[in-house]
Each structure stands twice: as structure tokens, then as C-alpha cells.
Amino acid sequence: MGRITTTRLSWSVKGQRLLDGIDMAAHDGKVTGLLGPNGSGKSTLLRLLAGLRRPDTGTVRYDDSDLADLGRRVLARRLAVVEQDVTAHHHVTVRQVVELGRTPFRGRFDALGEHDRRTVEAALERTDLTDRQDRSWHTLSGGERQRAQLARALAQEPREILLDEPTNHLDIRHQFDLLDLLTSLDVTCVVALHDLNLAARYCDHLVLLQHGTVVAAGAPDSVLTPELIRSVYGVEVLVDREPATGALRITYLPTAARPAAAVGGGRPSRSESGPQRFS
Numbered sequence: 001m002g003r004i005t006t007t008r009l010s011w012s013v014k015g016q017r018l019l020d021g022i023d024m025a026a027h028d029g030k031v032t033g034l035l036g037p038n039g040s041g042k043s044t045l046l047r048l049l050a051g052l053r054r055p056d057t058g059t060v061r062y063d064d065s066d067l068a069d070l071g072r073r074v075l076a077r078r079l080a081v082v083e084q085d086v087t088a089h090h091h092v093t094v095r096q097v098v099e100l101g102r103t104p105f106r107g108r109f110d111a112l113g114e115h116d117r118r119t120v121e122a123a124l125e126r127t128d129l130t131d132r133q134d135r136s137w138h139t140l141s142g143g144e145r146q147r148a149q150l151a152r153a154l155a156q157e158p159r160e161i162l163l164d165e166p167t168n169h170l171d172i173r174h175q176f177d178l179l180d181l182l183t184s185l186d187v188t189c190v191v192a193l194h195d196l197n198l199a200a201r202y203c204d205h206l207v208l209l210q211h212g213t214v215v216a217a218g219a220p221d222s223v224l225t226p227e228l229i230r231s232v233y234g235v236e237v238l239v240d241r242e243p244a245t246g247a248l249r250i251t252y253l254p255t256a257a258r259p260a261a262a263v264g265g266g267r268p269s270r271s272e273s274g275p276q277r278f279s
């Protein structure tokens with residue numbers, strides 16, 4: 001269906017190792033959250049998973065196939081990518097952006113068929129954009145653009161979706177709508193997130209990065225511990241469960257309650273990593 005795994009994945013630029021020996025797995029139909037401070041390597045890892053960068057060493061596999069052996073068109077028919085702050089030509093409409101999701105399934109000069117049109121309309125509906133489908137790209141807000149990019153990805157009917165901070169422009173309701181939608185899809189999702197509470201609530205599995213390495217991976221309650229959050233983000237937190245839903249809840253403590261030297265977080269030792277390191 002759509003399992004993504006990496007083995008000892010590394011990538012460098014100008015002699016600087018930005019990803020170092022990443023072993024991770026995104027499970028069939030599940031939502032895997034990529035967490036980590038600014039610059040920890042989340043976007044770089046997503047680009048390697050998408051085949052937009054070639055690893056120096058290591059492999060990415062989609063089910064049993066090595067990404068390096070999958071042709072561009074085969075990959076485009078199964079994998080959708082939602083990058084941060086994508087631009088589009090000013091004068092294209094929302095609907096035209098979403099129709100691009102059907103490109104891998106059509107000949108270059110083929111018109112959209114009935115199935116293409118129905119898929120595009122369903123994607124517009126699911127992202128709450130039906131009434132804005134004729135709007136020009138340049139008139140959209142940041143959040144509407146983000147939803148249009150998600151709609152394009154859904155129109156691709158993918159088996160896997162990679163999303164880089166898809167909620168960063170969205171208001172609270174649309175953040176919940178987007179993540180509810182992702183969790184309801186029968187699609188393997190890998191999503192880079194900054195909001196630890198959203199990660200706790202919506203992700204089945206988390207991969208926590210620091211300095212281009214995986215410092216912890218596993219179920220949210222094994223990764224989002226006060227010790228790991230302090231070590232990686234340099235922030236003191238309380239972790240408990242919301243009374244109403246039972247969901248894991250992270251409460252950030254005021255600066256005065258934080259330990260003096262933790263900010264910036266050094267590379268944690270293996271013993272601090274606690275949960276299973278790679279899964």
C-alpha cells in the first residue's frame with residue numbers, strides 16, 4: 001500500500017553533513033510526524049524522501065522498491081508532495097492548480113476526463129475551496145494557498161503524501177480540518193510539524209530530529225517526554241492528558257521555570273533518548 005522506509009540515509013552539502021544515518025519508517029496508512037528544532041533537517045529529509053535530492057549514502061524504499069529505481073512518472077502516480085510556501089503563476093485559478101494533480105495520469109494534450117473532473121471537485125470540496133475555485137492564485141491568502149496545494153495533492157489520489165509544515169498559515173479550524181482530513185485518508189502521510197500538541201493529537205508515530213540525526217522515534221507518548229523536549233528544544237514542559245479527550249497535552253512552562261543552560265539543546269546522549277531509536 002504505501003510504506004516508506006529509509007536505511008542509513010545521509011546527505012551533505014559543501015562538506016557539511018546535514019542528514020546523518022537516518023533510519024526511519026512511515027507505516028501504511030498512518031500519519032508519521034517529523035519533529036525537531038529549526039534547521040534540524042526535516043525539510044531536507046522530506047526532499048530526500050520525495051526524490052528531489054539524491055542521498056550520498058543510504059536508501060529510500062517505497063514498499064519493496066528502491067526510490068532510485070522508480071521512474072519519475074511511476075513515482076508521480078503514487079506520491080504527492082506539499083512543500084512550504086509554494087508559488088504558482090499569478091494568473092492561474094485555484095481549480096487549475098488543483099487540476100495539476102491529474103497531470104501524471106494524462107497524456108500531454110489530453111483533456112480532463114470525467115474521473116479527473118470528479119476527483120478535482122472532491123479535492124476542492126474536502127479542502128473547503130469549492131466556492132473559491134475560480135479565484136486567481138494571487139488573490140488567495142496564505143492559508144487558502146496552503147489548502148489549494150493540499151487539494152492538488154489529493155487530486156493526485158496518492159498512496160503517500162509528504163507535507164512540510166502544512167498548518168503554518170492556517171487558522172485553528174483549518175489546522176484541525178487539515179489534520180482530521182489527513183488522518184481520515186487511507187494514505188501514508190509524513191508531515192513535518194512544529195506544534196507538539198498537534199503532533200501528539202494527530203500522529204500515529206513520531207520521528208524527532210536534532211542536528212540531522214534521529215534522536216527518538218516511536219508512539220507520541222514515548223517521544224514527547226519532558227526529558228526529550230528539554231534536551232532537544234531547551235524548553236521545560238509538563239506532559240499530561242487532556243481530561244476531555246485523553247489526548248497527550250504539552251504545557252510550556254514560563255521561562256523562569258526553565259533550567260538555565262538548556263536553550264539550544266546539545267546533542268542528547270543515547271541514554272537520554274529513552275524510546276526505541278529507529279522504528
Ligand SMILES: Nc1ncnc2c1ncn2[C@@H]1O[C@H](COP(=O)(O)OP(=O)(O)OP(=O)(O)O)[C@@H](O)[C@H]1O
Pocket residue numbers: 013018036037038039040041042043044045
Ligand atoms: N542547499 C543547502 N545548502 C546549504 N545548507 C542547507 C541547504 N539545505 C539546507 N541547509 C541547511 O541544513 C539545515 C537543515 O535545514 P532544513 O530546512 O532541512 O531544516 P528544518 O528542520 O526543515 O528547519 P525549519 O524548522 O526551520 O524549517 C539548516 O541548517 C539549513 O540551513
